[in-house]
Amino acid sequence: MMLKMIMDMDIWDSVVLFLVALAVISFTHFWYRWSHPKCNGGKLPPGSMGFPLIGESLQFFIPTRSLDMPHFVKKRIAKYGKVFRTSLAGRPIIVSSDPEFSYYIFQQEGKLVNLWYMDSFSSILGEAPSATATAYIHKYIRNVVLNHFGTETLKETLMSKMEVMANQSLATWSTQPSVELKQSLASMIFDLTSKQLFNYESSKSSANMSQMFTDFLQGLMSFPINIPGTAYHKCLKNQQTALNLMRGILHERLKSPEKRYGDFLDQIVEDMKTEEFLKEDFVLFFMFGLLLASFETISATLTVGMTLLSEHPEVVKQLKEEHEELLRNREKADSQLTWQEFKSLTFTPLVVSEILRMSSVAPGILRKVVKDIHMNAGYVIPEGWTIMVVPSALQMNPEKYKDPLDFNPWRWNDLGSNVAKSFIPFGGGSRNCAGAEFSKVLISVFLHVMVTKYSWKKLKGGKPGRTPALSFGTGGLHVKITRKSEINAAI
Numbered sequence: 355m356m357l358k359m360i361m362d363m364d365i366w367d368s369v370v371l372f373l374v375a376l377a378v379i380s381f382t383h384f385w386y387r388w389s390h391p392k393c394n395g396g397k398l399p400p401g402s403m404g405f406p407l408i409g410e411s412l413q414f415f416i417p418t419r420s421l422d423m424p425h426f427v428k429k430r431i432a433k434y435g436k437v438f439r440t441s442l443a444g445r446p447i448i449v450s451s452d453p454e455f456s457y458y459i460f461q462q463e464g465k466l467v468n469l470w471y472m473d474s475f476s477s478i479l480g481e482a483p484s485a486t487a488t489a490y491i492h493k494y495i496r497n498v499v500l501n502h503f504g505t506e507t508l509k510e511t512l513m514s515k516m517e518v519m520a521n522q523s524l525a526t527w528s529t530q531p532s533v534e535l536k537q538s539l540a541s542m543i544f545d546l547t548s549k550q551l552f553n554y555e556s557s558k559s560s561a562n563m564s565q566m567f568t569d570f571l572q573g574l575m576s577f578p579i580n581i582p583g584t585a586y587h588k589c590l591k592n593q594q595t596a597l598n599l600m601r602g603i604l605h606e607r608l609k610s611p612e613k614r615y616g617d618f619l620d621q622i623v624e625d626m627k628t629e630e631f632l633k634e635d636f637v638l639f640f641m642f643g644l645l646l647a648s649f650e651t652i653s654a655t656l657t658v659g660m661t662l663l664s665e666h667p668e669v670v671k672q673l674k675e676e677h678e679e680l681l682r683n684r685e686k687a688d689s690q691l692t693w694q695e696f697k698s699l700t701f702t703p704l705v706v707s708e709i710l711r712m713s714s715v716a717p718g719i720l721r722k723v724v725k726d727i728h729m730n731a732g733y734v735i736p737e738g739w740t741i742m743v744v745p746s747a748l749q750m751n752p753e754k755y756k757d758p759l760d761f762n763p764w765r766w767n768d769l770g771s772n773v774a775k776s777f778i779p780f781g782g783g784s785r786n787c788a789g790a791e792f793s794k795v796l797i798s799v800f801l802h803v804m805v806t807k808y809s810w811k812k813l814k815g816g817k818p819g820r821t822p823a824l825s826f827g828t829g830g831l832h833v834k835i836t837r838k839s840e841i842n843a844a845i
């Protein structure tokens with residue numbers, strides 16, 4: 355029957371039939387190749403590559419309406435186990451929520467894996483840096499960040515600046531009927547870090563640079579289609595505007611290098627004379643990255659913290675007792691928090707750890723595979739793939755944290771080093787966050803001022819979720835902040 359139909363066809367029908375058959379065969383072949391990527395000397399970890407080109411991106415971006423790990427990751431772990439393969443935005447990816455494997459990967463820096471951001475740096479530097487150059491640049495970056503944001507600077511000047519900043523911000527906010535905390539905290543921290551980085555004072559500038567950065571970050575987590583109207587397009591435009599503003603500041607500095615501001619850019623401008631890799635674009639991307647890494651992460655963490663504290667008066671009570679005890683033991687009640695006092699706190703660090711665990715701000719920590727990785731059970735991760743370690747999946751793992759969605763700072767009394775490999779808010783290995791100490795001090799100082807001088811009441815919002823970046827819905831977290839003296843006067 356089929357044969358008769360074919361024999362009855364004219365030449366054009368046959369050509370069309372041939373082309374359709376060819377297209378079906380090619381597409382089936384392409385689909386098969388797509389869903390069964392090449393893997394030499396073993397098999398790939400279980401998982402699915404989703405649809406050609408978009409992979410499983412659509413499922414990945416389905417929002418999760420709680421602080422739990424993203425739905426997508428939870429579902430795939432249940433189906434395939436703690437290490438699985440997928441494809442996101444056209445890239446083959448291994449997702450890990452396995453503490454031992456993730457720890458192993460963090461230790462493989464420069465051997466089996468490399469930092470993903472070196473790719474962007476290569477395009478700025480014009481060529482891929484050698485392994486030695488990469489290690490040198492990385493060392494430079496860490497040192498220069500720690501010089502300006504590390505323990506010594508915190509002790510000497512930064513912690514005191516943080517307290518002044520918290521006092522000023524809270525005093526202003528307490529005069530307002532309602533404050534949206536996420537945005538307000540973001541601008542407060544942006545002001546602190548941008549001043550520390552390039553002496554930027556937002557009050558003296560007409561451009562809202564902190565908003566540009568916030569919009570940039572929103573777009574970064576959206577689907578990467580660069581056409582007008584998409585979040586991604588807006589994200590790239592915002593990045594360009596912010597970079598141009600920073601370029602202007604850098605040019606001013608290069609014009610009169612003798613002028614000193616005592617900030618991070620002073621050191622960079624000085625080092626540009628001797629360090630070849632410190633080209634203008636590199637410096638701008640570096641500062642852009644640092645600003646982004648600092649203010650969004652801490653403001654999101656603190657907003658989650660304030661939401662959780664609003665729901666747990668028993669934690670606020672113990673926090674208050676600890677900080678009021680500090681004040682009682684001071685000779686001068688209005689003096690600033692000293693490093694010694696900060697180090698003497700015992701309950702506050704538990705609260706900060708619990709806030710960091712639950713907020714899991716970094717949606718994923720990325721590494722690029724530079725040499726095939728052979729795992730247990732004959733699995734192989736091929737060179738060129740990306741590994742994404744998901745902190746929320748490790749930090750919300752019920753095998754490690756009993757009732758992981760419960761905000762319970764006291765759990766840290768018993769956990770100690772048992773969870774070292776399952777507590778990675780700041781990443782791990784030699785690339786772990788250079789701003790970890792800065793962030794913990796800032797959160798503690800803010801809480802110190804908040805609980806000793808103010809009280810707050812949640813008005814609306816404060817429903818954190820993951821998209822998969824931490825999000826607070828459209829409304830954020832609205833609170834009324836009241837100064838203690840006003841509460842006392844009213845009594």
Ligand code: HEM
Nearest residue numbers: 503647648651652715716780781782785786787788789793
């Ligand atoms: C709550 C706040 C923060 C969180 C949760 C956070 C998280 C992270 C994470 C997950 C990484 C990646 C680590 C890795 O790849 O293994 C990282 C890297 C980094 N962070 Fe943070 N960060 C925070 C605040 C900051 C701040 C305030 C600064 C700067 C002042 C900063 C500077 C950096 C730098 C420079 C790196 C790259 C380190 C390297 O490659 O050696 N971060 N951060």
